[in-house]
Amino acid sequence: MEQITSFLSLLGEEVEDAEEEAFYLFAQDIPSSNLGFVDSRATTVDLTIQNQDYSIHQSPTLLSSSRAGGTTGAVLWKITPLFSEWLSSPTNPLWTQSLLSASSTIVELGCGISGLNALTLAPRVHHYIATDQDYVYRLFRQNIETNYHPSTSAKSSKRQQQSQQPKRKPKQQQQQPPTTTTTSSPNITFTSLDWELDVAGSLKASVGLEAAPLDGNDDDEEEEEADRGFDLLVSCDCIYNEALVAPFVRTCADICRLRPVYAADGHDGRRRRRPTICLIAQQQRSPEVFEAWLQETLRVFRVWRVSDEVLGPQLKSGTGYLVHLLLLR
Template sequence: MEDLTNFLTSIGPEVEDADEESFFLFSQDIPSSNLGFVDSRAPTLDVTIHGQDYIVRQSPTLLSSSRAGGTTGAVLWKITPLIAEWLSTPTNNPLWTNSILNPSSTVLELGCGISSLLALTLAPSISHYVATDQEYVRRLLRENLDENARSFPSSSSPRTQPKGRQRRQKQQQQQPQPRNPTSNITFAALDWETDIPASLKQSLELSSSKATEDEAEADEEGEDQGFDVLLSCDCIYNEALVAPFVRTCADFCRLRPTYTPDHNQNRSKRKPTVCIVAQQQRMPDVFEAWLRETMHVFRVWRVADEVLGGKLGVGSGYLVHVLVLRGDGGC
């Protein structure tokens, strides 16, 4: 677990007290972002991340409906493109430089909403991305995935055309078939109150996917039902969501070993799940309730401003915290 220890050391100091953390963050001048929508009335939005253009189809009608269970996932929130840009930046990002994210990673997102931006920006660089939310987002999420997949440049397109029919045929035979850029993105409806995290991979038929060398050696531990990274972007906006959200995060993390700084004590080849929780600052009471509940079962780090690169962090109105399950599995 040396990579994980190096990662946690590099992102900033560990949060030790929920009251102090909340007081410090909410005593800063925070720009007004209203509720946090980009434009809740627009049927489509244009977003550019790392020079790649994306089209996000929204549902203003659904957002304003009285659907039971909430409708906030029907539109794009301001924090999402910022997090997508940061997560998909491999240079100087400790998630990548410490192999927390790498080509063999499996990533799970809680509360993905309709935009698909996190999935679209991360999926090309990892093994598999599972986006979860309530069932109502499925159709629009699929439309956004399909719409944006068509605009992705093909990495297998030949740069030059060979002269002569035989050379052309030979190169065509050697060229790999272009991969659908969204083929490793899966959506699953997930209810934080009723669904069982341990059954998610099995239900999606992902538990028997190709294993890395370390995972192959860990076969004696049984099938891996866990994930390398768990993402959440702006899912905590009222206190009623806090307990089921934290419980769901913890249940997924318990599918992997817990973090022990002395990695020699843990002989499992599987790495602990790392949780990345991004959120807009709104109500201090809700944030503090989330942090208190989280610190019962997780160790927590706030990602430092210099690591986030300027658009996120203290004073921006947007925060990123990293969680790892406590060594005793939480109480």
């Protein structure tokens, strides 16, 4: 727990009041970014992150369609490359404080078609599970296959390669395990996840990762129990509709409950696995939607707004972007 406590000390004061936080953030001058698309008319977007070039395929046609359930994940949004650049930087405190390492597992909610967070982080961790609605999978897979660049620091792929592609089952009006589809990269898996219908707790089991070994910092005396949780949960620009707030926060909480809660003294009464860290990045649009999200989040999470010193110039206050860190209460 010491690493998390040290990391939290870099972030500034804990957020206690949703209304006060919303007022402070939205009282500032915010640059206009329209809706936040990089280029909603282009079928390909080229960009560079950490000196690595990426060519992201997207679908303007799908974005403008009347598909039930929404189409916002069909194109790349401006905050995603900035968040990927920051999160994958070797100077990010998550790496320097050893909260992320080659043994880490990460889950993303609402990954969209780009796969940028997976592309930039997966080469440095054990496994990355990207989740979203089924419709993004075809382009997500194309972007992973086109842009994946293995790292010499990555784990051997033989324990990560999936042997087959499970058949997809029709949705039922009750909670059920998510269905999983693999990519050609050794440690990235796409899994469909409905925040209202699917069981988030089965994510690791769905890709055969539930029996993964404990983090190297854990004592050998701890009970040999499958770790169903994750070191990091990320979500980028998924909070734009008040109707999505409750199921989104509930899904975040369900995933975080697979690990112990944070205790500053290091005593959680259960295990000494680290808690799941949540990082929620979003563009500033509606103060009402933001406040609704934060009010719901504060019911079950402790919240910190990541400081400008940690975020750097591209995501700091005044850019129109926000990054909050969540730890389950």
